[in-house]
Every structure is written in C-alpha cells, then in structure tokens.
Amino acid sequence: MYCNLPCRPPIVEHITFLSSSSTCHTSHAAGMQVASRLWILWGIVHLVPEAVTARQVAAVSIPGTGGAAIGLSLATLTSVWALSEVLRYGHFAAKEAGIQSKALLWLRYTGFIVLYPLGVSSELAMVYLASGPIRKQRLLSLSLPNRLNVAFDYYVVCWIIVLAYVPAFPQLYGYMLAQRRKLLGGARRSKLGRKQA
Amino acid sequence: MSFKIAVSARDGRTILPKGEKYITLADKDATVADLKRGIADSRPELYTARQRLTTVAEKGKKGTVLEDGKKLAEYGLTNGDTVVFKDLGPQIAYRAVFFWEYFGPLVVYSLFFFFPYLIPEEHGFAQKAALTFWVAHYAKRIAETFLVHSFGHATMPIRNLIKNCSYYWGFAAFIAYFINHPLYTPPSTLQTVLALAAAFTCTLSNLRCHLILADLRSPGRGGYSIPRGFLFDYITCANYTAEIWSWLFFSLATQSLPALVFTLAGAGQMAVWAAGKHQRLRKLFDGKEGREKYPKRYIMFPPLF
Numbered sequence: 001m002y003c004n005l006p007c008r009p010p011i012v013e014h015i016t017f018l019s020s021s022s023t024c025h026t027s028h029a030a031g032m033q034v035a036s037r038l039w040i041l042w043g044i045v046h047l048v049p050e051a052v053t054a055r056q057v058a059a060v061s062i063p064g065t066g067g068a069a070i071g072l073s074l075a076t077l078t079s080v081w082a083l084s085e086v087l088r089y090g091h092f093a094a095k096e097a098g099i100q101s102k103a104l105l106w107l108r109y110t111g112f113i114v115l116y117p118l119g120v121s122s123e124l125a126m127v128y129l130a131s132g133p134i135r136k137q138r139l140l141s142l143s144l145p146n147r148l149n150v151a152f153d154y155y156v157v158c159w160i161i162v163l164a165y166v167p168a169f170p171q172l173y174g175y176m177l178a179q180r181r182k183l184l185g186g187a188r189r190s191k192l193g194r195k196q197a
Numbered sequence: 198m199s200f201k202i203a204v205s206a207r208d209g210r211t212i213l214p215k216g217e218k219y220i221t222l223a224d225k226d227a228t229v230a231d232l233k234r235g236i237a238d239s240r241p242e243l244y245t246a247r248q249r250l251t252t253v254a255e256k257g258k259k260g261t262v263l264e265d266g267k268k269l270a271e272y273g274l275t276n277g278d279t280v281v282f283k284d285l286g287p288q289i290a291y292r293a294v295f296f297w298e299y300f301g302p303l304v305v306y307s308l309f310f311f312f313p314y315l316i317p318e319e320h321g322f323a324q325k326a327a328l329t330f331w332v333a334h335y336a337k338r339i340a341e342t343f344l345v346h347s348f349g350h351a352t353m354p355i356r357n358l359i360k361n362c363s364y365y366w367g368f369a370a371f372i373a374y375f376i377n378h379p380l381y382t383p384p385s386t387l388q389t390v391l392a393l394a395a396a397f398t399c400t401l402s403n404l405r406c407h408l409i410l411a412d413l414r415s416p417g418r419g420g421y422s423i424p425r426g427f428l429f430d431y432i433t434c435a436n437y438t439a440e441i442w443s444w445l446f447f448s449l450a451t452q453s454l455p456a457l458v459f460t461l462a463g464a465g466q467m468a469v470w471a472a473g474k475h476q477r478l479r480k481l482f483d484g485k486e487g488r489e490k491y492p493k494r495y496i497m498f499p500p501l502f
Contacts, residue, residue: 144380148454151375 029172037081039161040123044130045074047140051133057125072125080119087111109180116176120169127162131155200225202232202269203279204250212282213239225275230265232280246352249283288352295342298361302369303335309373323383326393327376327451334400334443345407347414368462372455384452392450399443402428406436421481423491432495433478434471441467441498464498471497 045052052074059071070076091108094101133139140154201219204212211218213236220235233245251260252272260281263272274280310320310328320328375381383389405427413422428435444460475496484490496502 144375144378145382147382147452149375149378149381149452150454 025175029175032168032172036123036165040077040126043140044126044158045077048130048133052126052129054129057128058121072122074122074126076118077122077126080115080122083111084115084119087115106184109176109184112173112176116169116173120165124162124165127158131158134158200227200269200276202274203277204232204236204282205279207281207283212236212243222269225270226268228266228268229263232263232269233265236282243284244288246288247285249285251281251283253279253281285354287355289355289358290352291348291350292342294353294358294361295346296339297358298365299335299338299342301362301366303332303339305366305369306331306373309370309377320377321381321383322386323389323451324377324381326389327447330393330396330447330450331373333397337400337404341404341407345404345411347411349414368455368459372453372459375455376451376453382452384450388452389450392446396443396446396450399439399446403436403439403443406439410436421478423478423482423489430492430494432497432499433475434467434497437464437467437471437497438499468497468502471502 056069056071056073059069061067061069087104087108091104094104135155138153138155140152142148142150142152144151200222202222203218204220205218206212213220217239220232220239222231222235229250230245232250233248236248237243237245245265250263252263252274254260261272263269263280306328310324406429409424409426409429413424424433424435428438432438441460441464444456444463448454448456448460475494479491482489482491
C-alpha cells in the first residue's frame with residue numbers, strides 16, 4: 001500500500017519505513033499523508049513558488065513586538081513537516097533499535113495535537129495562494145478541442161482534493177487520538193493513582 | 198428417528214428465537230438446503246440466500262462452507278452436531294445487479310447524445326457510429342444476462358449494486374460527455390470504420406466465448422470444468438481478451454482518452470479475476486489421482502499475460 005514514484009524529496013523515505021507497518025489502517029493513513037505531501041510539494045509549491053511565498057495567510061500580529069506577525073506560510077509548512085518527521089522517525093528508529101523511550105513515545109503521540117492542525121492549515125494556505133495563478137494561467141490543464149477528446153481542469157481538481165481534506169483530517173486526527181489513548185492512557189492512570197495515595 | 202442440528206454464530210450466540218439451539222430435520226438424508234429452510238422458518242428475515250453455514254473449525258483454520266445441494270451427512274454431520282451460521286446481509290440476485298449496471302450506460306450515454314449542450318449541432322459520423330456500437334454492446338450484455346450466463350452464485354450483497362452501478366454509470370457519463378461534446382474532434386472516417394469493424398468482431402467473439410462457458414456448467418451445480426474450443430485452447434479467460442480488445446478498438450475508433458481509461462480500468466479488474474480463475478483451474482486440475490492436467494495457456498492477454 002505504498003507508491004513507487006521515482007522522485008527525490010526526502011519524504012519518499014516514508015515509503016520504506018511504512019512497509020513495516022503492521023496494520024492496514026496505519027498504511028492507509030500513511031498513504032494519505034504521503035500522497036498529500038507529494039501533491040503539495042510538486043503540484044502546488046513547486047508549480048507556483050512566487051505565489052506561495054508572496055505573503056502569509058491569516059497572519060496575526062504578535063503583541064508587543066511592534067509589527068511582527070505570525071501566519072500560515074511556506075515557513076510554517078516546512079517547519080511543521082520537519083518537526084513531524086523528527087518525531088515520527090525518532091520514534092520508529094528507537095523502536096527498530098529496541099530502545100524504549102517514554103519521552104519519545106510521549107512526544108510522538110502528543111506533538112501531533114498541535115502539529116497536525118497547523119500542518120493541514122499551512123497546506124490549505126498554500127493551495128489558497130496558488131489557486132489564483134493556477135486558474136489564470138490554466139496550469140496543468142487541457143481544454144477542448146484536442147486530439148485526445150478529453151478536458152482536464154487542474155484548478156477544479158485542486159479544490160476537489162481540498163474537499164477531500166474535510167472527511168480525511170478528522171479521520172486521521174481521531175485515529176491518532178485513539179492511538180494516544182491506547183499507548184499513553186496507562187501512564188496517566190498510574191499518575192492519578194499516586195496522587196490519590 | 199429425529200435428526201437435530203445445532204445452529205450457532207461464530208461467537209457462540211444462538212441464532213434461533215427463544216434460546217432454541219436446534220433445528221429438527223426429517224431424516225439423515227436431509228440436505229444443507231433443508232437446514233437453511235428450517236432456519237428461515239424460525240427467523241423469516243434470514244432468507245436462505247443470506248445464510249452461510251460452515252462446519253465448526255479447528256483452531257486457526259476455516260470451517261468448510263456447506264453447499265446447498267449436498268446432504269449434511271456428506272460433511273460428516275450427524276444428530277446433535279453443530280454448524281456455524283453467518284448472516285451475509287441483504288442480498289440481491291446477480292441477474293438483477295447485472296441488469297441495472299448495464300441498463301444505466303444505455304440510458305446515460307444516449308442522454309448525452311440526444312441532448313447536446315446549448316448549441317444544437319448535428320452529430321458527425323464518428324459520434325453516430327460510436328452510439329451504435331455502445332447501444333449494441335450494452336444491449337448484448339443485457340441479453341446475455343437473461344439468456345446466456347449461468348451464475349455460480351445466485352446472489353451478492355446488496356451494497357455491490359451501488360458499487361457496480363457507480364462504476365458503469367460513472368464511466369458512461371465520462372465517456373459520453375466528451376464523445377458527444379460539440380468540440381469533439383473525430384479521427385479520419387477510415388480509422389473509425391476499420392476500428393469499429395474490429396470492435397464488433399471482438400464483441401461477437403466475446404459472445405461466442407460466453408456461449409462456450411455457459412455450456413460448461415450444468416444447471417444447479419457450481420464447480421469448474423476446463424473450457425475448450427475457439428480461443429479457450431490458448432487462453433484461460435478468452436472472454437476477457439475479446440472484451441478488452443473490443444474496448445481498445447472502440448477507443449481507437451473514437452480517439453477518446455476517457456474510453457481508453459475505461460478500457461484500462463476494466464482490464465485491470467479482469468486481470469485480477471483471470472489470475473484467480475487460472476490459479477483455481479491449475480490447482481483443481483493438477484494431473485494427480487486420475488484428474489486431468491490443466492494445459493499450458495495464457496491467462497488473459499497474450500503475449501504478455
């Protein structure tokens with residue numbers, strides 16, 4: 001349940017690690033993540049780099065900094081992706097090496113609570129910034145008439161994929177929350193026990 | 198002399214009402230169908246088509262599925278033994294599914310042909326020829342559903358109806374939209390004529406293959422025999438071969454990428470089915486204990502597969 005695209009971005013490393021996933025659910029979730037990463041990287045950012053770096057989306061000024069603002073941008077996207085990878089692979093590597101680290105486990109199954117929404121928002125922000133130029137220049141699109149007798153509107157496809165995020169994100173997030181409860185829930189209970197005693 | 202069989206679910210729960218465990222049958226010659234009827238008498242919503250009965254499995258193994266036509270004694274079941282029950286969910290007849298999945302494309306494609314967009318333009322030769330082939334193809338399929346095919350199973354789960362119809366109707370709309378579009382660009386008339394003639398020939402070959410397959414199965418029994426004659430001497434699933442070539446020629450005749458996509462999707466699914474059938478036949482006809490040995494044949498698409 002993994003793709004064998006001959007592309008170079010480091011996220012392709014996913015693929016070899018994921019082939020050791022034991023459950024279909026994990027592979028399905030991971031497959032969706034890999035697919036969305038590839039699409040955002042090659043189909044959005046690489047396609048219109050000027051558009052996605054032109055400005056931030058939903059920028060919020062930081063009080064007391066005299067004008068500095070934080071918002072969704074390529075910077076937040078890459079930071080979130082990089083941090084998520086460190087936690088994910090750190091956890092996998094430790095597992096493969098037989099190292100049991102409660103700290104790493106906690107990080108892996110807690111970090112996502114903030115990283116996933118931030119990552120998804122950044123991805124959608126990229127699509128939003130890119131959609132204008134994609135529509136105007138009809139990028140990666142094919143109009144009639146042509147010899148293949150088919151039409152393809154990439155702008156429309158992008159928004160259809162965005163619609164797919166609506167059911168996909170709660171599924172992924174919910175799955176991670178359930179995993180968290182399963183793997184970290186026990187630790188919580190013993191903490192409570194100590195408090196009561 | 199009573200012949201009682203206990204019926205329980207895999208987790209041990211009773212299926213029959215009022216905590217009853219046993220179905221009583223007339224005698225030891227009772228068939229699986231008799232047992233299923235007994236269960237349906239007790240719980241009318243569990244009509245026989247949605248019941249699957251198996252023998253109790255040893256740990257880690259699967260039980261044997263009980264076939265309707267056989268006697269319970271043939272599976273070694275005697276008075277007091279247990280069978281495991283599974284509810285397959287609401288069922289629909291294979292014939293019904295085939296009819297609806299093929300009827301849709303007839304209607305959908307024709308709608309796109311007869312109701313062009315804002316500009317009422319006369320359709321060209323290629324578009325008219327394509328309509329003719331399409332309608333003939335699906336009419337043939339519906340005719341085969343009622344007159345030719347004998348199905349190995351009587352029913353399938355009803356959710357397959359939605360899945361199958363989405364596939365056929367969806368592709369019909371996708372293909373029909375672009376072929377009957379005002380901006381459709383036909384290939385040369387020669388290309389259309391030659392390719393469609395080839396497509397019709399392949400469709401007729403497919404019909405011949407279906408007639409051969411229908412004769413293999415005697416009514417009432419499932420099971421397999423080695424297909425022979427015509428293309429079957431060289432290819433296990435020759436019917437799929439003919440079908441794929443029909444659609445390849447149709448795609449060429451209309452020079453339509455959507456049609457080609459449909460062809461490849463169908464070919465992919467048929468390849469999976471063909472591999473399964475080829476394996477089954479080779480396992481069944483292994484040449485041992487007096488059985489025939491399955492001859493060396495292509496699976497579905499010579500020379501590649």
